[in-house]
Amino acid sequence: MSVLEIRDLHVSVETDQGTKPILRGVDLTLNSNETHAIMGPNGSGKSTLAYTIAGHPKYTVDSGSITLDGEDVLEMSVDERARAGIFLAMQYPVEIPGVTVSNFLRTAKTAIDGEAPAIRTWIKDVRTAMDNLRMDKVFAERNVNEGFSGGEKKRHEILQLELLKPKFAVLDETDSGLDVDALKIVSEGVNRAQENTDLGVLLITHYTRILRYIKPDHVHVFVNGKVAEQGGPELADRLENEGYDRYLQTADQA
Amino acid sequence: MTTTSPATSSTETEQHGFKAHSDGGDAFVPVQTRSERFGSTNVADFPAVTGREPAWKYTPVAQLSDLIDGELNGSEYPFEAPAVDGVTVAWVGRDDKRIGTAGTPENKAAANAWTAFEKALVISVTGEEEKTFRLHRTDLGDGARAAHTVIEAAPHSRALVILENAGQAALTENIEIIVGDGAQLTVVSVQEWAEDARHLAEHFAEIGRDAKLKHVAVTLGGKIVRVNPSTHLGSQGADIEALGVYFADAHQHLEQHVYVDHDAENTRSRVSYKGALQGEGAHTVWIGDVLIRQTGTATDSYEENRNLVLSEGTRADSVPNLEIETGDIAGAGHASATGRFDDEQLFYLMARGIAEADARRLVVHGFLVEIIQRIGDAELGERIEAAIERELAAGDLPS
Ligand SMILES: Nc1ncnc2c1ncn2[C@@H]1O[C@H](COP(=O)(O)OP(=O)(O)OP(=O)(O)O)[C@@H](O)[C@H]1O
Ligand SMILES: [Mg+2]
Numbered sequence A: 001m002s003v004l005e006i007r008d009l010h011v012s013v014e015t016d017q018g019t020k021p022i023l024r025g026v027d028l029t030l031n032s033n034e035t036h037a038i039m040g041p042n043g044s045g046k047s048t049l050a051y052t053i054a055g056h057p058k059y060t061v062d063s064g065s066i067t068l069d070g071e072d073v074l075e076m077s078v079d080e081r082a083r084a085g086i087f088l089a090m091q092y093p094v095e096i097p098g099v100t101v102s103n104f105l106r107t108a109k110t111a112i113d114g115e116a117p118a119i120r121t122w123i124k125d126v127r128t129a130m131d132n133l134r135m136d137k138v139f140a141e142r143n144v145n146e147g148f149s150g151g152e153k154k155r156h157e158i159l160q161l162e163l164l165k166p167k168f169a170v171l172d173e174t175d176s177g178l179d180v181d182a183l184k185i186v187s188e189g190v191n192r193a194q195e196n197t198d199l200g201v202l203l204i205t206h207y208t209r210i211l212r213y214i215k216p217d218h219v220h221v222f223v224n225g226k227v228a229e230q231g232g233p234e235l236a237d238r239l240e241n242e243g244y245d246r247y248l249q250t251a252d253q254a
Numbered sequence B: 001m002t003t004t005s006p007a008t009s010s011t012e013t014e015q016h017g018f019k020a021h022s023d024g025g026d027a028f029v030p031v032q033t034r035s036e037r038f039g040s041t042n043v044a045d046f047p048a049v050t051g052r053e054p055a056w057k058y059t060p061v062a063q064l065s066d067l068i069d070g071e072l073n074g075s076e077y078p079f080e081a082p083a084v085d086g087v088t089v090a091w092v093g094r095d096d097k098r099i100g101t102a103g104t105p106e107n108k109a110a111a112n113a114w115t116a117f118e119k120a121l122v123i124s125v126t127g128e129e130e131k132t133f134r135l136h137r138t139d140l141g142d143g144a145r146a147a148h149t150v151i152e153a154a155p156h157s158r159a160l161v162i163l164e165n166a167g168q169a170a171l172t173e174n175i176e177i178i179v180g181d182g183a184q185l186t187v188v189s190v191q192e193w194a195e196d197a198r199h200l201a202e203h204f205a206e207i208g209r210d211a212k213l214k215h216v217a218v219t220l221g222g223k224i225v226r227v228n229p230s231t232h233l234g235s236q237g238a239d240i241e242a243l244g245v246y247f248a249d250a251h252q253h254l255e256q257h258v259y260v261d262h263d264a265e266n267t268r269s270r271v272s273y274k275g276a277l278q279g280e281g282a283h284t285v286w287i288g289d290v291l292i293r294q295t296g297t298a299t300d301s302y303e304e305n306r307n308l309v310l311s312e313g314t315r316a317d318s319v320p321n322l323e324i325e326t327g328d329i330a331g332a333g334h335a336s337a338t339g340r341f342d343d344e345q346l347f348y349l350m351a352r353g354i355a356e357a358d359a360r361r362l363v364v365h366g367f368l369v370e371i372i373q374r375i376g377d378a379e380l381g382e383r384i385e386a387a388i389e390r391e392l393a394a395g396d397l398p399s
Helices: A046-054 A078-084 A101-113 A119-132 A137-141 A150-164 A180-197 A233-242 A245-253 B065-069 B108-116 B343-350 B356-375 B378-394
Strands: A003-015 A018-031 A035-039 A059-068 A086-089 A096-100 A168-172 A200-205 A218-223 A226-231 B087-093 B119-125 B132-138 B145-153 B158-167 B170-179 B184-193 B198-207 B212-221 B224-233 B239-248 B253-262 B268-277 B283-292 B300-309 B315-324 B331-340
Touching (some): A003 A046, A018 A046, A018 A200, A046 A168, A046 A200, A078 A086, A086 A150, A119 A150, A150 A180, B065 B170, B087 B132, B108 B198, B170 B184, B184 B198, B224 B268, B239 B283, B239 B356, B239 B378, B268 B283, B268 B315, B268 B356, B283 B331, B300 B315, B356 B378
Parallel strands (some): B145 B170, B253 B283, B283 B315
Antiparallel strands (some): A218 A226
């Protein structure tokens, strides 16, 4: 059992107009095997939270803490966080020209495990994971994300999730841009990872449709840089019907 | 009408986080049309070099005076070239009729070499089977030297010819590449000279009807290295793919002027050069001149140069020029970009557990390897990759 704890997190970003506060006191406790959905309107700070957990240098933590089983995550470099078991499936994965998927996956696996994977089992594991995600094997020899469609990029993120076996995964709008079939395939991948490795999932999404396939234990509504309301799966259903208007009005008044 | 357009372009691409070219100002001054540049094989026909000429304006000419107009040793030099079926290599006299068929020097150092060489080395390719020929030159010595080489591919022949250069050199030379009708030739010139070496090379290619030349310049070692491939596409269907990879370390000057002259219909050119710079005083120059003459109808051309800047104190000059004299072309474009290392790529790799130094190596390697893959020879590709790996490991990458 592992636990990722976020306490009173305040985060800002440097812009041309000066320092801009984005997260204004986020509290969240994520245990192994749990799935938390974070839902919120555009610009509410969801990606900021995701990037801050992963350690993107653009974001400055002004106060608060993030710990993984008591270890101070904010003290760790980006690669140390990944090796500690934190995984971020990016909203917009970048292209890396000249680096093949197979080379990239092997390099990442070696880095995470601290040793190169046994070649036979590794090749088999990669092939199985790609089959499960309905990724053609030619993807292994293509360059990372180069010329991938939006859906292919997202599958590639989940492929990494399944192969690298982190303790916690932050999925930043992994559902966006996916058609129904791809949405199902990707969701199955996340569910598989959870069954196999007790993965804790922080599922960031704008829409409720992915929640048909990935069942959240908790739903947090994110507005203006903090959690405005939390509840069980039923909260997602209410958002489906009512949208975010109610929260936005209160946010405006505040 | 002649449009000389260093600035206007069909495609001007920019990468993330880009810095302006350090010589952007000059780059937009219209150049003299390339077709009107003076040429002669006689060094005496050229005035003294000032360093302001289009051919020299980016080059440290003060360190090259011996090669530009000094006395040169034009004698035969030793080389290694394992025998290959369908390829012969021989020294010939200055009166050999192949000499001068692919081009004429347009700068004084090239004319100096032409004036001074005593024998030319001729590499002749025949036969339609695929074959690989290597010629290795090493330690040409500290004295200023001239050389002349002719590479001739018979009609419909095929070969990969690799010219490897290592050790000491103070060399100015001309290489003529004559590609017969329907032939498919790849010429790779690898400059892995010693640290102090200076090398000025003009490569002139004449490509026959429906023939294809793939020309690759790989420059990794040497103090001042300038390789200028010029291609005349004077027969219909002629095709040039000109590729280049370079890696400039501290106080290295690596330069290339690529010139493609579309002078017949349905000709095609693809020029792609990529370089990395690292260390104080690393300087690279890429000038890409593409001329599409009135005779060059239905031509298709694209040229690009990309530079990846890995540290402070470097300078990458990148100047594409496109001159179009006909209204009927199938395509013409250029792209030039000099970018700093992309932090988002670094973040992505590190977020997968990869340590920063390894992530940087992966990105740089990936940036350059695209060109290496296009050479199409696995063994050579691996050797070049290993050499780049060494360059990267040797450099003091910022952390
Ligand atoms: N680098 C930056 N510079 C300036 N503003 C930024 C930067 N990064 C984030 N922001 C701002 O912070 C706010 C939150 O952005 P964030 O990307 O976290 O929102 P989000 O909830 O993920 O939105 P979306 O649903 O559109 O993905 C936005 O107003 C955004 O413009
Ligand atoms: Mg977002």
